[in-house]
Amino acid sequence: MKRKQKTILFMAAIVFLLIPAVAISASSGQVVVYTALDQIFSEPILKRFEKESGIAVKAVYDIEATKTTGLVNRLIAEKKNPQCDVFWNNEIIRSIILKRKGVLTPYHSPSAEDIPGQFKDKEGYWTGFAARARVLVVNTSALTAKEQPSSILQLTNPEWKGKVAIANPLFGTTATHVAALFSLWGQEKAKGYFMELKANRIKIVDGNSVVKDQVGSGEIVAGFTDTDDVNTGVLAGLPIKAIYPDKDGLGTLLIPNTVGLVANCPHPAKARKLMDYLLSRDVEKDLAYCPSAQMPVREQVETPANFVSVDQVKTMPVDFEKMADEMEVSVKFVQQLFIR
Structure with missing residues (x-):
């Protein structure tokens, strides 16, 4: 088991090299998103965005064993020549780490105005939703x-x-x-x-x-x-x-999804449109109704019958920034x- 776990750790360090390269150009009509949320849950939402916006989405997904770590390593490696526009993380701490490393840039989405402050970076580097x-x-x-x-x-x-x-x-x-x-x-x-x-x-x-x-x-x-x-x-x-x-x-x-805009990304205007969509109440509703049953972080978002909502849970009183301090x-x- 120990040898197997060491192999997985090594995979995380190089996994960005194993994910197929994303071919993009400055004139491309697409937006590129790296997403750590399982493909079975995130792909339908991205497909609906394509249909409603007319903007093509190139999505790069993680792998189960290394999860967010592989995509984060890739984003750091690509910092001087970003290939990604939007990072859709299925957790929060490594989004904060990317902020601290200068990989993300601020964006205050109008869709996130009613998201509670505890789930948003004050400077706009990341915004949380669907916990x-x-x-x-x-x-x-x-x-x-x-x-x-x-x-x-x-x-x-x-x-x-x-x-x-x-x-x-x-x-x-x-x-x-x-x-x-x-x-x-x-x-x-x-x-x-x-x-x-x-x-x-x-x-x-x-x-x-x-x-x-x-x-x-x-x-x-x-x-x-x-x-x-x-x-x-x-x-x-x-x-x-x-x-x-x-x-x-x-x-x-409680661990929210987070979304952040990649600094100096190839398609910033399209990236902001995708972020606005992901942070909408409709997407929180979709994630509540899909098999992953993720909890909207704001009130009065429609959820299935007998759904456990955020206000029904005794939540751990954590400080996300302090958690990021402890990660290493x-x-x-x-x-x-x-x-x-």
Whole structure:
């Protein structure tokens, strides 16, 4: 497993070289978007934008194992000669990192006026929408309601030894979750928690969807994942459910999609039109109704019946900028702990 995880980490460092090159020109009638949201969810929205706007979209998607990290590395590598116009991220911390590295440029979209301030960069470098929650997924056939965990802290207890999984903590929303705990708890307590998880033989797998699949198959009985993965599993008939953890304490981490305008991009006017579309209420509605069931971050956006909305969740009180401050330290720590 350790050799496999090292291979995945190496892939993340070079994945921008493996993604097919995007052929663009200054006179091109298209807009280029790199998107970390799963293609099955993002592609239909981009196709509708093409149809409604008449602007062709060239989309470059991530891969499951390395998630956002590969696209971020590519954007950094292309900084002096941008090939992308819009970065549609399925999380937030690496959007902040791209801002700090000068890869993004400000844009205050009129579509985002009613998005709460907590989900927007004050300077306009990124804007958040359509959130997912970091939840616990459990096998409902293997665990009774009383046996199901209500807190992430419980998973360090002996009864969960060898029965829990988490996606590779160097990538995607799992890395974001780790950074959130480092920023909220402080480094000493956060390191202690992950050391206890390792001592309890937590299983490291290649992605959040793998966590969901293994819980659904009964290979393990619980795991850390995102609400979109749980919802797709439920729709597929897996015996699983999402638990929004720590309702009486720490709370549940909400992770919005973010969108940012690439600095010196080839097609800035078309890029702004795409961003306006992605930040519309209609797109938040679409993402709520699609199998990923993502939560609108603003009020009074139509959602399906029995939908869990942002205001129904006890949210983890995090500072996204502080999380970004902790990312380098937290990633280095979990790499040394789980993967070296």
